[in-house]
Amino acid sequence: MLTTVYALLYYVAFAVFAGGIAWRVYEYAKTPQPANIVTTPAPVTRAGVVWRMFKEVLFFESLWKSNKWIWIFAQLFHASLWLILVRHARYFIDPVPALVVLAQPFGKYAGLTFVLGALGLLARRMFVARVRYISAPSDYLMLLLFLGIGISGLSMTFVNPVDIVGVKAFFLGLMTFNWQPLPGSPALLIHLGLVALWMLIFPFSKLVHAPGVFFSPTRNMVDNPREKFRPVPWMPAVSEVSFDPPHGTRK
Ligand code: HEM
16 A cells, blocks of 8 residues: 555656656746846856856855855755765666765765755744745745755664665666565655655745756856847847937937
8 A cells, every 4th residue: 555655656756856847947948038137247158158057056156155154054955965866876776886886975974964954054044034034934844845854864874774675676666667565664654755745846846946047047148248149029120220320219
């Protein structure tokens, strides 16, 4: 019964997660960017924009320049999340790649820094008055969701070990449509329930900033408004415009 419920839950969650992200990315990609609104100073070449984006995505460069405290907690949170996800790849890939084996001890302790980062970001929302003022309930709930995932995960790693061989068999079984029983530990059921919830809300929440940052026009545009002419649909055709004084008026 439990296996069936979680198997169906994960099929639905994965479909919503992958389909939802694809839909959001499609929407972003086809949204027109008629004006150059890049935040300056900005690179003047495409290669420069790639470099800027790389620094932004990996090192949160603009956050570093604006607020060191938030930067520390945001980096703790996101870098730990990457390590955790790499460590978790062992549940989905067989045989386990060398990189994933290498990441195991780091990923284990990243669970602790992940929770610390989330607590720091939560404290900021609760105790910094101007941040509290602009915080919606979903901002808190998102952080609580991550704390729930992290704490239930840590409880399995450090307090009540679970049958991780069984967990792997269950997920490989899901992928090959050859269902295997899910171990029934309460911490695991909570962990997996919260992760499924996370996947279900990801495309419809602020969490979609992860793929969204690549589509931010203030970051992904080249600073070339003078060099590159950007016609917009509501502009008169150049042939219709008189360049004699007064400038830019129709004949
Ligand atoms: C379907 C996806 C997932 C599965 C099957 C899964 C399963 C597990 C299992 C079995 C453990 C215990 C590991 C052990 O005892 O060695 C664990 C730990 C943990 N999980 Fe997950 N988890 C999933 C997704 C996630 C996600 C998305 C996050 C973070 C947002 C997360 C965060 C953690 C943390 C922080 C730990 C403790 C540190 C560690 O042992 O890695 N898990 N997870």
